[in-house]
Amino acid sequence: MEIPEFVETLDQEGRSLAAAAEQAGPDVKVATCPGWQVRDLVRHTGMVHRWATAFVAEGYPTYHPDGGLPELDGAELLAWFRDGHRRLVDTLAAAPPDLSCWSFLPAPSPLAFWARRQAHETTMHRVDAQSALGETPDTVTRGFAVDGIHELLRGFHGRPRSQVRSRTPRVLRVRATDADAVWTVRLSPEPPVSEWGVAAGGDVDCELAGPAARLYLALWNRLPFPDLTGDASLAALWREKSGITWG
Structure with a gap:
């Protein structure tokens, strides 16, 4: 798969995650993540999105810690998630092919790594959000x-x-x-x-x-x-x- 395909998938999956989380509500247990409620899932994924965005936007050459989990909940938490997801998608879409930054798995380039990793990260957590609804998760290609x-x-x-x-x-x-x-x-x-x-x-x-x-x-x-x-x-x-x- 090419970088634009991963970015498009990330875009779609983040939107679906937010929609499922909103429908379920923050207190509902996440069946596929024992011990988590929907708010925990949204906080975690939103934190990862911002963490990834920082590497691509700032070009950090080595590991950089994440910003931690927010205290937000309910509608404010979902708005925070959607904003961070949008910024990640836009940052990846606008990044130069020769982007240089830290990454942690083999990939053709750092940009390819982050686009791929965040597409899969978000897809898996979209599945988690849908599990909170008691639904069969949407499939992937x-x-x-x-x-x-x-x-x-x-x-x-x-x-x-x-x-x-x-x-x-x-x-x-x-x-x-x-x-x-x-x-x-x-x-x-x-x-x-x-x-x-x-x-x-x-x-x-x-x-x-x-x-x-x-x-x-x-x-x-x-x-x-x-x-x-x-x-x-x-x-x-x-x-x-x-x-x-x-x-």
Whole structure:
């Protein structure tokens, strides 16, 4: 996907998040984020939007702390969220292709990183906001879902801080049934190593398969896995250890 596509997705998903949050109300529990109410979700996502905007707008070359969570609530909180979301979208859309700033996952450029990361961040939290309504979340395009799986497996869980580990070597395959997309995740006491496009033939201990959009949400622990074959303990390991924490 190209940068303008990520920015457009970010724009649409932020609007949908705000609409779902407004409909649900600030006190409603977020089913996909245990311990959170809608206000917590909106505060967190709005804080992340402002944090990301600062890197792109100011060109910070190293890590810069976020501004913290606001004390706002209700209509004031939603207005704050919408303002920060709008500024992030506009800042990314206006940024030069040769933007230089800090980023934390592999990407073709810092601008590509921030556009991609914020599109996926906002999409996942839009799903959370819709879960507060008790609704089946809106789906995403197949291409965007494949990209999100790739970012999660090869990006987040390619880092030393990933806790998805096994005492003995194990192999987990992730396969999108509606796309030419297969990932082989090799688990050991070290951080996982994910290989893209490895042939579906090879020995694996467990396979998680399904349409890309379902897999995307399942791997981010928002939905059950569509189809599981082999050792279910690896799916349980993923559920327990794959969470991405803030900070």
